[in-house]
Amino acid sequence: MDLEFTDDQLELRDAARQVLAGACPPSLVRSLYEGTGSPEELWKVIRELDWPALGLPEEHGGLGLGFVEVGILVEELGRVAAPSPLLATVTQFAAAVRGSGSSFALGDVASGRRTGTLALADDGRWDPTRPPVRAESEGSGYRLTGRVTHVLDGDTADEVAVVVGTDRGPGVVAVPGSEVVASRQTTVDPTVPLATLEFDGVAVPTERVLLAPGAPGAADAIARIVDEATVAIVLSTVATCRAIFEATVEYAKVRHQFGRPIGSFQAVKHRLADCFLAVERAGALGWFAALTVAEDDPRRPVAVAMAKAAAADCAQLLSRDGLQLHGGIGFTWEYDLHFLLKRAVTGDLLFGGGAFHRSRVAAMLGLADDGEAQ
Amino acid sequence: MRLRFDDSVEATRQEFREWLAANRPSVEEMAADPAVSTGHAPDWARRWTRAMFDAGWLVPGWPPELGGRGAGPIETFVVLEELAAAHVPRTTNVQGLGIVAPSIVDYGTPEQVRDHALPILRGELTACLGMSEPDAGSDLASLSTRAVLEGDEDTGEWVIDGQKVWTSGANYADFCFLFCRTEPDEPKHRGISILLVPMDAPGITVRPLPEIVHPDEPDLNEVFLDGVRVPAASLVGRRGDGWAMANGSLAHERGMVWVSAVMGLEEALGSLVAGAPAHLAAMGPHERALAVDQIVQIAIDTQAARCLGQRGFAKLARGGSAPEQALMKLYASDCRQRVARIAADVQGADSLELGSVPNDGHQAVDEPRGTWMEQWFHSFANTISAGTSEIQRNIVAERVLGLPRG
Numbered sequence: 001m002d003l004e005f006t007d008d009q010l011e012l013r014d015a016a017r018q019v020l021a022g023a024c025p026p027s028l029v030r031s032l033y034e035g036t037g038s039p040e041e042l043w044k045v046i047r048e049l050d051w052p053a054l055g056l057p058e059e060h061g062g063l064g065l066g067f068v069e070v071g072i073l074v075e076e077l078g079r080v081a082a083p084s085p086l087l088a089t090v091t092q093f094a095a096a097v098r099g100s101g102s103s104f105a106l107g108d109v110a111s112g113r114r115t116g117t118l119a120l121a122d123d124g125r126w127d128p129t130r131p132p133v134r135a136e137s138e139g140s141g142y143r144l145t146g147r148v149t150h151v152l153d154g155d156t157a158d159e160v161a162v163v164v165g166t167d168r169g170p171g172v173v174a175v176p177g178s179e180v181v182a183s184r185q186t187t188v189d190p191t192v193p194l195a196t197l198e199f200d201g202v203a204v205p206t207e208r209v210l211l212a213p214g215a216p217g218a219a220d221a222i223a224r225i226v227d228e229a230t231v232a233i234v235l236s237t238v239a240t241c242r243a244i245f246e247a248t249v250e251y252a253k254v255r256h257q258f259g260r261p262i263g264s265f266q267a268v269k270h271r272l273a274d275c276f277l278a279v280e281r282a283g284a285l286g287w288f289a290a291l292t293v294a295e296d297d298p299r300r301p302v303a304v305a306m307a308k309a310a311a312a313d314c315a316q317l318l319s320r321d322g323l324q325l326h327g328g329i330g331f332t333w334e335y336d337l338h339f340l341l342k343r344a345v346t347g348d349l350l351f352g353g354g355a356f357h358r359s360r361v362a363a364m365l366g367l368a369d370d371g372e373a374q
Numbered sequence: 375m376r377l378r379f380d381d382s383v384e385a386t387r388q389e390f391r392e393w394l395a396a397n398r399p400s401v402e403e404m405a406a407d408p409a410v411s412t413g414h415a416p417d418w419a420r421r422w423t424r425a426m427f428d429a430g431w432l433v434p435g436w437p438p439e440l441g442g443r444g445a446g447p448i449e450t451f452v453v454l455e456e457l458a459a460a461h462v463p464r465t466t467n468v469q470g471l472g473i474v475a476p477s478i479v480d481y482g483t484p485e486q487v488r489d490h491a492l493p494i495l496r497g498e499l500t501a502c503l504g505m506s507e508p509d510a511g512s513d514l515a516s517l518s519t520r521a522v523l524e525g526d527e528d529t530g531e532w533v534i535d536g537q538k539v540w541t542s543g544a545n546y547a548d549f550c551f552l553f554c555r556t557e558p559d560e561p562k563h564r565g566i567s568i569l570l571v572p573m574d575a576p577g578i579t580v581r582p583l584p585e586i587v588h589p590d591e592p593d594l595n596e597v598f599l600d601g602v603r604v605p606a607a608s609l610v611g612r613r614g615d616g617w618a619m620a621n622g623s624l625a626h627e628r629g630m631v632w633v634s635a636v637m638g639l640e641e642a643l644g645s646l647v648a649g650a651p652a653h654l655a656a657m658g659p660h661e662r663a664l665a666v667d668q669i670v671q672i673a674i675d676t677q678a679a680r681c682l683g684q685r686g687f688a689k690l691a692r693g694g695s696a697p698e699q700a701l702m703k704l705y706a707s708d709c710r711q712r713v714a715r716i717a718a719d720v721q722g723a724d725s726l727e728l729g730s731v732p733n734d735g736h737q738a739v740d741e742p743r744g745t746w747m748e749q750w751f752h753s754f755a756n757t758i759s760a761g762t763s764e765i766q767r768n769i770v771a772e773r774v775l776g777l778p779r780g
Contacts, residue, residue, distance in 0.1 A: 001376075002376050002377075003688050004692060068375050264777065264780045270767045273767035277704070277705055280685075281705070287375065310678060358667055359670075361674065369659070
């Protein structure tokens, strides 16, 4: 197993980091927090760089690179708490389309003309075996009823991939954002906009059925789609945590008390060493999980659940110690640290927190009682 | 970044696996005569080391005359991985093969290589590492065992006085790679030299220190040196360079030392997961849920330790720096401790029983062995020795994160 980037991948990372340093400064993030800005300009830059096309196949207008390269972009966006439709469009919507064996709208995704997302959460629980939206057959299509929460970009995405339940088993359909009643949730982090979607008899024509309910292997395909979306959240969240970590180490070097840098105190050093371990631990598990997605390896379900649980541990530790070690300054609205703290705790809980994913691991290790969450 | 190694690496793995199956010491002979100290090499272990040396598998990265085959780091990794998977120790003389022999090869004279390094590599001699002292543990550079040169640097003799402690394997080892102060007027880091000292030299007294578990098979020792005389030619490298060499030689295996630690951890986790259902079945639902969560957390840590090790290793193999490596000793030893304690809890009061798991010789003596509770006590060897976990955190904070010294 080779868990280090190739030279090309490192080059992509450095280039992305450089672009975002200019296109997504903390002032942009602040403008979202203060309701004075919009992510539109940044999205334009991202589209011009062809980032939406990066991981899509060439026959659909993509650049034909893999999930590792997509993950590198996701990390860089997470690092600066970038508000961007890229995450939901590529790692959720396009993942759902491709994971369903469809090519619906991929050309428009690649060109940046259409954005998308994935709707799955039932009152904040992401269990692919229990989707909250029901699909009833109607003619050759379906009619949807139900309510999904915490849909990333749910009130702005052009397309919503919806995991649906039927009597014949689960499936995936695409619904235009314009046909859904979306209400934006007021959450801690405006760079990760979440919405509740109501499906009140929305009709889905047959050409918008991405994965027919009851199709052989549908449940496995959906599990894989959700895993891909989950790993992307892991990579984004751990990258945010790494940014908190780096900011905290720097602060510990320059902040003086009792005539010396606070980073020279062993109580601070040991906490930062433990933070470093938490970031590296979650990062290594995250990239291993990303590789199992990229290479369609059978270890994927366990690897993803473990990675998400570790990302949750990491986010909890780094949001706590990052804030605590910054002291009073980190507690102020004016200091930029809180953008990262809020992004970290959001990533901790999106697509399931630590306890949920550990219960999945327990089931996969054969340790859970029957009937527990998979 | 990918999950599998090159075909050529997998071919090496296959080649070694076949050789291992044909040449390994049998489970029966290891269990009949297990090593009881890291300085102890039972007959089967001597034959095994020699076989590895002759076949070029002992230190794959070295040339054939030193027991290798000029292999790359990834091939070496694969060999270590296969050994661990087969439950065969690479050596029983961990410090001799891992630190003493490579240091002599790096810094010693041709005669020292011939008379000390090669015999270790051929399974003929074992060595111990004389570092810690009663007043120099974590602060090793303040060691005070003194060596004074009588006569000139060619024909004279070093006269050594002092005391070492926690010296693993000294009760069986043939010679000691001894750190002593030879330049008392230099700053403490520049006053240390290394001498090769036969353990049967007059003036050496070894007193084993029975440990809190397996007290009848002590590995740690006090070593008293009272006017011990060795030839001037026993000096390894230059006078006063001992501290620099220590950092060099300890770094030798740092790129790989995590492999056996992680595989030991994986083995322990495997036993825990395999044995858990019987105990879980007897628990009520709430107790069971709590116990399962503990098992899952250490399972995640075990996989993380492997991924972290491999990520750092991949960086090193490409010639880069790998901050992950600095974390591995801290993390793997902590995990090894926790897995034993969690397993003891899951097993319940039965884990208090002593001696119900015999030493079958498949692990190095310094690895935790025995029942879960014995393993837990034993595991403190790894969180205390070679730099305590607290010192490891300081090292990470200062050398990797660049925080100022306190």
